[in-house]
Amino acid sequence: MKELLQKARAASRQLAxxxxxxxxxxxxxxxxxxxxxxxxxxxxxxxxxxxxxxxQSGITAALLDRLTLTEARLAAIADSxxxxxxxxxxxxxxxxxxxxxxLKIINTRVPMGVVAVIYEARPNVTVDTAxxxxxxxxxxxxxxxxxxxxSNRAITAIMRKALAAVGLPQDAVCFIDDIxxxxxxxxxxxxxxxxxxxxxxxxxxxxxxxxxxxxxxxQTGAGVCHVxxxxxxxxxxxxxxxxxxxxxxxxxCNAAETLLVHRDIAAQALPVIAARLLEKNTELRGCPETLxxxxxxVPATEExxxxxxxxxxxxxxxxxxxxxxxxxxxxxxxGHSEAIVTRDYASASEFTERVDSACVYVNASxxxxxxxxxxxxxEIGISTQKLHVRGPVGLRHLVTNKxxxxxxxxxx
Amino acid sequence: MKELLQKARAASRQLAxxxxxxxxxxxxxxxxxxxxxxxxxxxxxxxxxxxxxxxQSGITAALLDRLTLTEARLAAIADSxxxxxxxxxxxxxxxxxxxxxxLKIINTRVPMGVVAVIYEARPNVTVDTAxxxxxxxxxxxxxxxxxxxxSNRAITAIMRKALAAVGLPQDAVCFIDDIxxxxxxxxxxxxxxxxxxxxxxxxxxxxxxxxxxxxxxxQTGAGVCHVxxxxxxxxxxxxxxxxxxxxxxxxxCNAAETLLVHRDIAAQALPVIAARLLEKNTELRGCPETLxxxxxxVPATEExxxxxxxxxxxxxxxxxxxxxxxxxxxxxxxGHSEAIVTRDYASASEFTERVDSACVYVNASxxxxxxxxxxxxxEIGISTQKLHVRGPVGLRHLVTNKxxxxxxxxxx
Numbered sequence: 082m083k084e085l086l087q088k089a090r091a092a093s094r095q096l097a098x099x100x101x102x103x104x105x106x107x108x109x110x111x112x113x114x115x116x117x118x119x120x121x122x123x124x125x126x127x128x129x130x131x132x133x134x135x136x137q138s139g140i141t142a143a144l145l146d147r148l149t150l151t152e153a154r155l156a157a158i159a160d161s162x163x164x165x166x167x168x169x170x171x172x173x174x175x176x177x178x179x180x181x182x183x184l185k186i187i188n189t190r191v192p193m194g195v196v197a198v199i200y201e202a203r204p205n206v207t208v209d210t211a212x213x214x215x216x217x218x219x220x221x222x223x224x225x226x227x228x229x230x231x232s233n234r235a236i237t238a239i240m241r242k243a244l245a246a247v248g249l250p251q252d253a254v255c256f257i258d259d260i261x262x263x264x265x266x267x268x269x270x271x272x273x274x275x276x277x278x279x280x281x282x283x284x285x286x287x288x289x290x291x292x293x294x295x296x297x298x299x300q301t302g303a304g305v306c307h308v309x310x311x312x313x314x315x316x317x318x319x320x321x322x323x324x325x326x327x328x329x330x331x332x333x334c335n336a337a338e339t340l341l342v343h344r345d346i347a348a349q350a351l352p353v354i355a356a357r358l359l360e361k362n363t364e365l366r367g368c369p370e371t372l373x374x375x376x377x378x379v380p381a382t383e384e385x386x387x388x389x390x391x392x393x394x395x396x397x398x399x400x401x402x403x404x405x406x407x408x409x410x411x412x413x414x415x416g417h418s419e420a421i422v423t424r425d426y427a428s429a430s431e432f433t434e435r436v437d438s439a440c441v442y443v444n445a446s447x448x449x450x451x452x453x454x455x456x457x458x459x460e461i462g463i464s465t466q467k468l469h470v471r472g473p474v475g476l477r478h479l480v481t482n483k484x485x486x487x488x489x490x491x492x493x
Numbered sequence: 494m495k496e497l498l499q500k501a502r503a504a505s506r507q508l509a510x511x512x513x514x515x516x517x518x519x520x521x522x523x524x525x526x527x528x529x530x531x532x533x534x535x536x537x538x539x540x541x542x543x544x545x546x547x548x549q550s551g552i553t554a555a556l557l558d559r560l561t562l563t564e565a566r567l568a569a570i571a572d573s574x575x576x577x578x579x580x581x582x583x584x585x586x587x588x589x590x591x592x593x594x595x596l597k598i599i600n601t602r603v604p605m606g607v608v609a610v611i612y613e614a615r616p617n618v619t620v621d622t623a624x625x626x627x628x629x630x631x632x633x634x635x636x637x638x639x640x641x642x643x644s645n646r647a648i649t650a651i652m653r654k655a656l657a658a659v660g661l662p663q664d665a666v667c668f669i670d671d672i673x674x675x676x677x678x679x680x681x682x683x684x685x686x687x688x689x690x691x692x693x694x695x696x697x698x699x700x701x702x703x704x705x706x707x708x709x710x711x712q713t714g715a716g717v718c719h720v721x722x723x724x725x726x727x728x729x730x731x732x733x734x735x736x737x738x739x740x741x742x743x744x745x746c747n748a749a750e751t752l753l754v755h756r757d758i759a760a761q762a763l764p765v766i767a768a769r770l771l772e773k774n775t776e777l778r779g780c781p782e783t784l785x786x787x788x789x790x791v792p793a794t795e796e797x798x799x800x801x802x803x804x805x806x807x808x809x810x811x812x813x814x815x816x817x818x819x820x821x822x823x824x825x826x827x828g829h830s831e832a833i834v835t836r837d838y839a840s841a842s843e844f845t846e847r848v849d850s851a852c853v854y855v856n857a858s859x860x861x862x863x864x865x866x867x868x869x870x871x872e873i874g875i876s877t878q879k880l881h882v883r884g885p886v887g888l889r890h891l892v893t894n895k896x897x898x899x900x901x902x903x904x905x
Contacts, residue, residue, distance in 0.1 A: 094847070097847075099736075182860060184857055193879045194849065253884070272704070276880070277880055293707075295703060295879035297712075297878055321902060329904070432511065435506070435508070435509075438741060441896070442898045444899075446905055460684025467605045467606065469711070470893075471896075472894070478751070482882060482883050482884070483883065484852040484883075484884050485867070486854045488855060489856055489857075491858065493861055
């Protein structure tokens with residue numbers, strides 16, 4: 082492991098010296114090779130090994146679908162690499178200031194160095210991550226899941242071949258083939274060899290990485306998102322937003338899990354919202370007051386308020402005030418995304434000021450918390466920690482700063 | 494511990510809602526109370542307990558001096574609080590952009606929340622840290638060393654009294670009175686309760702915190718800084734810069750520990766530089782080639798190249814090229830500060846591009862790596878990690894971002 086990481090470090094020094102045109106050329110070559118017929122055949126054959134094994138192990142249909150590659154999906158993956166090539170280079174921009182003693186200080190953005198990612202089943206993450214790291218001048222160290230090991234190995238080999246074809250170091254993309262607990266632990270504790278470790282996956286993986294890493298980590302992902310319907314809300318808008326936040330894609334982290342409704346509007350609003358949610362047969366788990374308004378709802382337990390369902394299930398609570406809504410969110414939210422539906426200026430202001438989450442919405446769906454939707458291009462996760470950055474982590478965030486100080490003999 | 498941190502969290506919610514005038518009023522009240530005659534007497538009496546105990550335990554004169562408070566030092570500490578009040582408020586600034594669907598996204602700077610600091614002997618850190626946290630809207634959780642426990646306890650009590658006097662929550666400044674290994678471990682693993690943990694002290698403390706924390710940490714401090722004298726260097730300037738970098742204050746992290754000299758200039762430059770260093774009786778530990786030029790030097794061991802002496806000792810190596818200098822730095826540097834002395838444009842460019850440290854100087858002393866010297870005001874440490882920020886960590890860095898998204902019913 083140490084040797085692999087040292088190779089990645091050495092490659093990162095070469096990457097840091099590349100200009101944008103050189104990095105884009107490498108990205109386009111990766112995209113091209115991922116669509117070469119021979120490579121496509123190879124990847125799909127290796128992917129079949131993974132999906133066969135997964136089927137035998139009795140995986141769910143949804144997970145099997147995420148694992149499966151097709152020619153069309155490979156084309157989409159290659160296109161996403163081309164999109165990264167089109168994004169602005171985050172390296173080399175900066176600010177300059179001059180001190181009274183004449184020192185000129187240039188604060189410039191530079192690559193992190195070595196970025197390691199531990200992720201779960203989807204093989205497209207292998208390519209996405211490598212592309213974002215390459216464009217930001219970082220070496221990528223990829224540790225996927227055992228269920229996608231054959232697909233990931235094949236894809237990585239092709240990306241490394243593409244790097245070599247354009248004269249770049251293959252170790253800019255490193256793949257950890259030995260997916261044991263021991264290598265994972267070595268990865269998480271490789272202080273000085275890894276500049277950033279990102280977990281991409283479910284809450285279990287994220288907690289495991291955060292609790293066991295001694296290298297810098299960005300905590301991503303888990304989202305218990307709330308929509309609060311204020312007493313002044315437009316009820317039709319509330320129904321649209323709640324339906325979209327819950328039902329447009331329940332499995333993702335920016336989907337809503339809890340609906341909070343002001344008591345003054347609950348009797349009017351809840352039936353309208355519930356009718357919309359019924360379109361997707363959404364299960365409602367309510368507080369006692371909700372149950373009085375919506376007979377179809379089942380009682381919510383304390384555990385419900387902190388559960389990320391990832392499914393057509395929504396917990397519902399009636400609150401007496403905006404303050405009560407804010408307190409509920411402070412207690413149960415994972416700090417990802419929350420929305421208020423309101424027509425009142427003071428309520429909108431108070432909610433956006435007091436709710437301490439990465440993204441706080443007024444009259445919009447929580448589903449917009451996404452690198453693409455924010456205009457950042459593809460993302461490597463949604464940060465729910467405060468260090469470095471909160472919200473969508475895109476290309477622009479995979480850099481650090483370096484102060485270049487130009488003097489003429491100044492001493493202190 | 495959990496209860497203390499929850500109180501700090503609750504206080505941080507109140508702090509986040511304060512405007513700049515309110516925070517400045519609290520800082521000025523803290524400064525005023527730190528100079529009230531009654532409080533001065535109290536603090537100095539408590540400080541005497543610490544210094545008496547330290548003397549009995551046979552502490553060095555330098556450490557005893559760092560621990561000792563006087564009325565004049567308290568006045569200087571109070572003045573530094575007043576300086577923090579004068580710094581611009583880092584909270585509330587931001588950028589705004591509008592998406593094609595009309596969503597207006599405001600990326601605004603907000604407080605981190607709860608910032609914990611583990612630090613060593615100097616009691617002034619107690620006040621500095623609290624002042625920076627308060628101005629940035631964060632609750633401060635202070636865990637000092639046992640050698641300053643009486644001083645720190647007294648100072649904290651007075652700061653809390655000052656907070657109460659201006660109507661702010663006392664728990665904005667929390668003090669950990671039980672300095673056991675157990676409470677330290679609880680602090681380092683309080684995920685969800687601490688947003689940032691900063692170690693301020695020697696390398697041992699920093700490593701201990703980085704290796705045992707599960708909360709986000711900024712690695713600070715340790716500095717094995719290099720000065721490289723290029724073959725084109727102005728030798729007089731080189732002597733001035735090396736002397737300043739090594740001798741102006743050898744105990745600090747931005748002092749130079751290693752001098753690298755290009756072979757083509759070594760025979761000329763080294764005697765001039767050595768003569769300057771002799772003014773402070775600086776011990777030189779050289780590579781074989783250095784020993785041939787400077788008979789007064791002693792042989793350097795492998796360990797010397799990665800040692801932060803903190804004293805009038807300098808390791809010296811002759812290198813054959815700028816490339817060799819850059820490689821030496823890549824291998825042994827802690828990524829803090831490095832300088833090149835050169836008259837050559839290409840050498841300056843290559844050095845600043847290839848050296849991957851927080852601060853890279855051309856023709857200036859490494860001693861400028863400092864929040865005050867950079868114009869950031871007082872600092873909480875020098876970051877040598879890449880996540881969040883590198884270099885001096887000042888008030889402006891003790892914040893995170895929050896996206897406030899204003900819509901009119903947008904769904905995805």
